[in-house]
Amino acid sequence: MFKYLRTIIYLFPLFLVGIFFITYNVWAQNGVVNATVKISVCGNNIAEGGEECDNADFGSLSCSSYGFNAGSLICDIACDADISGCYTEIPPDDGGGGGGGGGGNPVIPPQTSVIFSGKAYPLSSVSILKDGQIAITTIAGPNADFDVKLSSLSTGTYNFSVYSEDEDSNRSALFTFSVYVTSGSSTEIGGIFLAPTIATDKSEVRQGDDVAIFGQSVPNSTVTIAVNSEQEIFRYINADEDGAYLHYFDTALLEKGGHSTKSKARFEEEVSSYGQSVAFLVGDANIDTLPDDGNCSSIIADMNCDARVNIVDFSIAAYWYQRSNPDPKADLNNDNKVDLIDFSIMAFHWTG
């Protein structure tokens, strides 16, 4: 009996340690309140954390990473890189003669792909949406040029959208186009020129004071700033070597009331479209534009406050679709109903 008691006494500290770990873990999990969970998805064509590859996306890996000099990596269903398609190619011997034939190199089937290239902002993140979902992201070079290849496509019509975020996390307008992709072919979409980003330092400006209009575009490009008034007013300025531009606009030229401004850029022979409009009020006081603190108010249609407009927001709006007394955050035009107009506004502000 004493021996059993002694065994229990020996095991008791271990039991306490176990209880501690379990309690701590439960507490830690309860303490985490996540609206949107960061996940790693195998099979979405994007090699994320914990994955060596995802379909055609191998990140920085290639056959040379494993000591081969030819062939192609294969991505298995667990998103691990398979080197069975890699091989070492022996260079032909210049001095020797003869030599028999060989097995030949493995035949690599043609990939169906689309290559996107164009201009965004220096070192900015460029996202490519495929039918409304982020398919691939890349970083533009110091000269704002980007070039990215999207593979694993089927034959059919795709709706692609491109947007970028500048150094202040301001997003460009979506640049959208449709492409019919043929199996086994590579389609190049060149000459994409994203409109400049734009922001103002004040949401309301006293009539006669200056409002700073700023953003980012291609380095050394000419930026056209349009301010709407009874007659549209244009200003032309040059972006600096980082693509940044800044213009102090004298509001003495504007009547009191709501106004908006937008910008476009010209670089060499290329011209972008106008980007998003930013609204400001000309009145009797100066009110600074609130910094983007990640709250919902700064991004239209971001209903779950994750700084994105995507399938989560679509699901929220779809829940309230044609229901009575909808949540105000889903009623984007404040008409006390969620209908097609709210979805249209959401589609305009979509980020994927």
Add this chain to the structure above:
Amino acid sequence: MNRLLITICLSFLLLANASQAADLYFDKDNAEIRTGRFFETGIIIDSGEQSINAVEGKIYFPNNLLEFVNTKENNSIISFWIEKPKLIGNYIKFSGIVPGGYIGQANLFELIFKTKQSGQGNIHAQDLKILLNDGLGTEASINQRAINFNISHDVLASEEAVVIIDLSDQDKPEPFTPMIAKIPEIGGENYLLMFNTQDKGSGIDYYQVKEGYGAFVKVESPYVLKSQKLDKKIIIKAVDKSGNERLVTISPVNPKSWYENFSFFAIIIIVIIVAFSLGRTSWTKTKRKQK
């Protein structure tokens, strides 16, 4: 490699204005059909030079002459269906959006009917709305054309089966990135799984989800996850109408710690029991020998 170079001229986006009406029409003009035959028609939308991003409406047909068979949404410009085309009485209702907008002519979806009896009729759209991609949801003006048809009696036997399963489609549905989030009004405090993809060949048929060692279950987005600890691997299967499957896997967000793993404790307990039994046997034998 067949290489096609497309240089995008951004200026065409500038042409997005409401000066021109959008067109909605069917890809067949007046059709002559026979009884007992299958009849397929596509619905085409042409935005003109303006960018559109949302559409809804109803497609009416005479159900005394036509029997609705199916819809095909492959190659549709609609990326997200608010209401997937669905038969309600004698019309098919639909609504959906194109994130980022669309300029030009494109397929909305296709309808498959079977003719019932001879007669004349038409298929037409009603309650149609096409909205501009202007951030305000401005309604575009619409020109629409109905399709008139004449069904004549066929002396031959009627077609018994229609090839709804397109065996020529060998491609999987498109890769997609699901999302996990809490949406209080839909799932309360529960995590929801949201997903959506397209299939260019035959269209998406259904989705299935498997959590951990559980079986695949047919679901729709958003789906309330059974495992709210997010400690299990989640596999989402998108199946197209030709039976091709696309699997995407979500790694456990909160993998189980070693002390939460039941099998770990089971092994320890078994080892302890075995050790205890052996020890006791050995102790009993020793005691017997001492006696």
